[in-house]
Each structure stands twice: as structure tokens, then as C-alpha cells.
Amino acid sequence: MPRFLNAALLGAALIIPVAMSPTALRADDRVYHDREHNDDHRWDNRENRAYHSWAKENHRKYQDFSRLREDDQQAYWSWRHEHPDRDRHESQRR
Numbered sequence: 001m002p003r004f005l006n007a008a009l010l011g012a013a014l015i016i017p018v019a020m021s022p023t024a025l026r027a028d029d030r031v032y033h034d035r036e037h038n039d040d041h042r043w044d045n046r047e048n049r050a051y052h053s054w055a056k057e058n059h060r061k062y063q064d065f066s067r068l069r070e071d072d073q074q075a076y077w078s079w080r081h082e083h084p085d086r087d088r089h090e091s092q093r094r
Contacts, residue, residue: 030066034077041077046085054079 030043041047043065054076055062065073 032065032073032077034074034081036074036078037081041080047080050080050083050085051076053083 032041032043033039034041048065051065052062054060058079065076068076
């Protein structure tokens with residue numbers, strides 16, 4: 001019986017991280033407030049791609065958006081309003 005109990009505990013210890021990984025791999029559910037435009041932006045994979053483009057276009061070394069200074073975050077949101085997603089606009093035209 002102790003052998004079965006040890007095997008069950010070991011199995012549970014190995015399965016728990018696998019079962020939890022989908023929640024860990026989801027996009028961040030953070031919401032950022034753009035004070036200049038007085039709106040909120042949900043951070044998702046699309047926003048992350050746009051942020052990478054902004055960093056590259058502005059010759060900035062990539063770092064996590066949440067670690068940027070507030071004025072740099074605001075500069076990104078201003079850029080973002082000038083560079084909306086193409087597919088978002090196409091779906092609004094229909």
C-alpha cells in the first residue's frame with residue numbers, strides 16, 4: 001500500500017504543473033489606462049505585437065511594457081492610437 005501511495009503522490013506532483021500550464025500561457029489580462037485619450041487598453045497578444053513594432057520603430061531595446069516609465073508608456077499609447085490594427089478597422093467598416 002505505501003508503494004501505491006508514493007506512486008500516486010508522485011503522479012499528482014508531476015501532473016499539477018501540466019494542468020496549470022494553460023492558465024500560465026494565456027495572454028496577460030492586464031488593463032492599462034491611457035490618460036491622454038482617457039481610455040483603457042487590454043494587453044493581449046495583438047497589443048504585444050504592436051508594442052514590439054513600436055520598440056523597433058523607435059530604436060528601443062525591448063523590455064516588458066509594465067517596466068516602462070509612465071511617460072514611455074504614454075508615448076506608446078499615443079503611437080498606438082495613430083497605428084490601429086488593420087483588421088480591426090476592416091471589421092468596423094462592414
